[in-house]
Amino acid sequence: MPDLTGKVVLVTGAGSGTGRVHCERFADAGADVLALDRPEAVDDLHETAGRVRRRGGRCATGTADISSLAEVTSAVESGVTTLGRLDVIVANAGIHTPNRPAWTISTQEWQRNLDVNLTGVWHTVKAGVPHIGTEGGSVVIISSTNGLRGTTGTAPYTASKHAAVGLALTLGNELGPQSIRVNTVHPGAVATPMVRNPTTYKRLRPDLDNPTEADAIEVLTSRNLLPVPWVEPVDVANAAVFLASDQARYITGAQLVVDAGLTQKAT
Template sequence: MTGRLAGKTAFITGVARGIGRAQAVRFAEEGAAIVGVDICGPVESVQVPASTPEDIDETVRLVEERGGHIVTDTVDVRDLDALRTAADRGADRFGGLDIVCATAGITSREYAVDMTESMWQTMLDVNLTGVWNTCAAAIPHLIRSGGGSVVLVSSIAGLRGLLGVAHYTAAKHGVVGLMRSLAIDVASHGIRVNCVHPTNVDTPLIQNDVVRSAFRPDLSRPPTRDEFAESAMRMNLLPVPWVDPVDVANASLFLASDEARYITSASLPVDAGATQR
């Protein structure tokens, strides 16, 4: 621990597992207190395994194991009132908020002309409106704190098109537009707003039969991890199939820290070169 976030408090959505958990742990290692939320349950139209209460308990354990402090709530990012309550409670507990990570998100797959209206709308409600909700709930606390950093988790799909995920791509492009305008809106308050753009990340959102099978339509059965990796590696310039959650957390940490004090309205790819393909 080097204390890069000492004395600060971070509000993180999607904290039960994956990138959100990695952000919570990594930020705690650098001295931040954590206010974490997650739905801890299924979302309609999503086939990949849902996060659970046990997942968020494990995040708490990992943060506390590192000497960090954390409070959590079970919240759906589509519920603005619940997000405001969680942010208020966390700010009261730790004396304010300084960092926001809008990380919660879902994935599903279907060709644009074949997907249902519900699938389209659910994706936008979670992956775009949920990001705005997070900002609306937490940024007033950053204003009261005299400034801070907002990190929005987009995707390489926020910078390029991808097959079979038009709804996801539209939402992630929307996050970039939100970031660029929001950075202007809050700059006078000393608040910076940036995006990170991961390629595939080694989390339950990709490590499941639904996503693996989409990458290997040549197989009549769900691919193994190694078979999935062989196909996924073709997305990236560097010879890796995916990045680890901590890689995205480290980029988020940089943007949240004073090392990035003059960086705002920026898109930071953590993509192993995927956006150059």
């Protein structure tokens, strides 16, 4: 595993799911963690902090609605004061609204996706970058395979994830002279509640009245080159740790796909 001893990483959406696993894997690599999530996730953040500490890392937690620059800035400033520095930003927080055709989505649903998945990423970078020292650092934006292609019923999510890639590429040009690298990670289906839920199963198997996870797994597996239905959160976290480390010291402006071959399958 890469060595990030002495580094401090900011992770948004850190209370659960892949965000929590990011925190754990960075702690495994020797980093300290500034874990941010929504105010209602405070108990989850405490659990994440405990897991980081049991791995030997320090962990500061903060709450913020990522769509509010003032809240994100305040939480980051407090955490950096506690931990003493900032080296890595992992913009992980995101949402996915229920799938519907683009023309049936409400204005509120559209805007909330952009507020979290795009503007929230910008807020995270805007709040965090001024704290990265002169030796440089790394920004890792968690996008999606929907940031590289289009799929039906995902208009606001797909638009926001594509836009996040454009933001990352621009940031890479702007921050390169400060030795700050900027890359995106693009997971396919990940074994989290965002995928493993009855609504998703029904979307994948509309031919069944009450589809099970096993029914959905058949469809998901058929979409990938590798014979698996999804990747695990740790696979996404491992990609983020790599991109944040010196092992990727000359990698910037890249899109690292972790999707079991989803985007490469011909049929």
